[in-house]
Amino acid sequence: MRALIGLGALVLAACTTVPASNDSLDAIARDYVLLQLTIGEKEAGYIDAYYGAPPLQQQAKAEAPGQSLPMLEARTAALRVRAEQFADDGVDGTSMDERRARFLAAQLTAARTRLRMMRGEKLGFVEEAQGLFGVTPELPPLASFEPVLAEIEALVPGEPADGPLWQRLDAFNRRFDIPADRLPAVFDAAIAECKRRTLEHLTLPAGESFDLGYVTGKPWSGYNYYKGQYHSRIEINTDLPTRLNRAVDLGCHEGYPGHHVFNALLERDLVNGRGWIEFAVYPLYSPQSLIAEGSANYGIDLAFPGDEQLEFETRVLAPLAGLEGADLATYRKLNAATRALGPARYTIAAQYLAGEIDADRARDLLQKYQLLSPERAAQSLRFTDTYRSYIINYGLGRDMVQASVERAGPSQAERWARMIRLLSEPTLPGDL
Secondary structure, rough: OOOHHHHHHHHHHHOOOOHOOOOOOOOHHHHHHHHHHHHOOOOOEEEEEEEEHHHHHHHHHHHHHHHHHHHHHHHHHHHHHHHHHHOOOOOOOOOHHHHHHHHHHHHHHHHHHHHHOOOOOOOHHHHHHHHHHHOOOOOHHHHHHHHHHHHHHOOOOOOOOHHHHHHHHHHHHHEOOOHHHHHHHHHHHHHHHHHHHHHHHOOOOOOEEEEEEEEEEOOOEEEEEEEEOOOOEEEEEEEOOOOOHHHHHHHHHHHHOHHHHHHHHHHHHHHHHHHOOHHHHHEEEOOHHHHHHHHHHHHHHHHHHHHHHHHHHHHHHHHOOOOOOHHHHHHHHHHHHHHOOOOOHHHHHHHHHOOOOOOOHHHHHHHHHHOHHHHHHHHHHHHHHHHHHHHHHHHHHHHHHHHHHHHOOOOOOHHHHHHHHHHHOOHHHHHH
């Protein structure tokens, strides 16, 4: 009880440091950036990107040693109170200033949740996801995916007696592994096509660019490190063989119209265009990540609607990879079918993170309900170990972004226009 009273006193003191009559969103934004950077000094990886003013970063580094986690939590709670004062003008709640204030408040809710976790508080999977990402994921029983597995079983070449379903699917999918020496040519072509299609619908800042590198020893398959000034560093993990469809998937997700475009539009339109410095810092564990990952995943289908990815892979990428005789149509159909298994990963992760099942059992379940090889199941579990409930942002985020964008209308022009607004405005999961 004493700790709670102490924290409450800290919050009260912090709330009274800036009189409401003299407050402004710009002042709150500056304090927000400093606070997030200071939290980032306490946890490696908390800040995914920062390209704002160096003095704030230097101040955060200087102040961090004197800031305990309870003190940072109190600052976070107080700053959220300040932001909420601007979140509703009593009209319709759609002005950009109101949306800016709501964005700040939601991001600060996530920051406080993460600080609670950093202090050792144990949160359930759903509570953690709610606090960090602003959504409530469902955890369907694993038995509910048995009909999906039966449908996939009927599609996979080979007889049931040939081994478990994951094994037969993996044996078929290995036919589409890109030889290591052909990876650069395949990825260069895929990213170029992702960019070409994106530029048909939006204008990017002059001089935008990225570097591409291949790495090992990571829990993820690809990563975008946004550096500011419209530049990214994109890395592809080659611990496991990269399959043909992943070239377009990662080209869109990490690049166009995914993370690289998202960050470039925020920098151009909000940081530079409006002077909203809070968008120059990106805390990974925040509602912004659901928008980022969801839009990056849906961006694949937006850029390659219908069978256009299959056509491009057949005509361009398969020959570059030396896979000209591959049965790409069946491969694409199987990939589409296995997408329905996505939510099973949330249930498995929730059980694992709660200690209800151990790592061996979690890997077994990932093999059965995600149809992963032992090596890919182990990599998936390493991702869960590292990022926990973050996994919801890929599937649930994609579904939410898709529903929002496609409500704009049936035409590609309408959908791209909605996507651009989503990427370049202060968008929260609730806005979807």
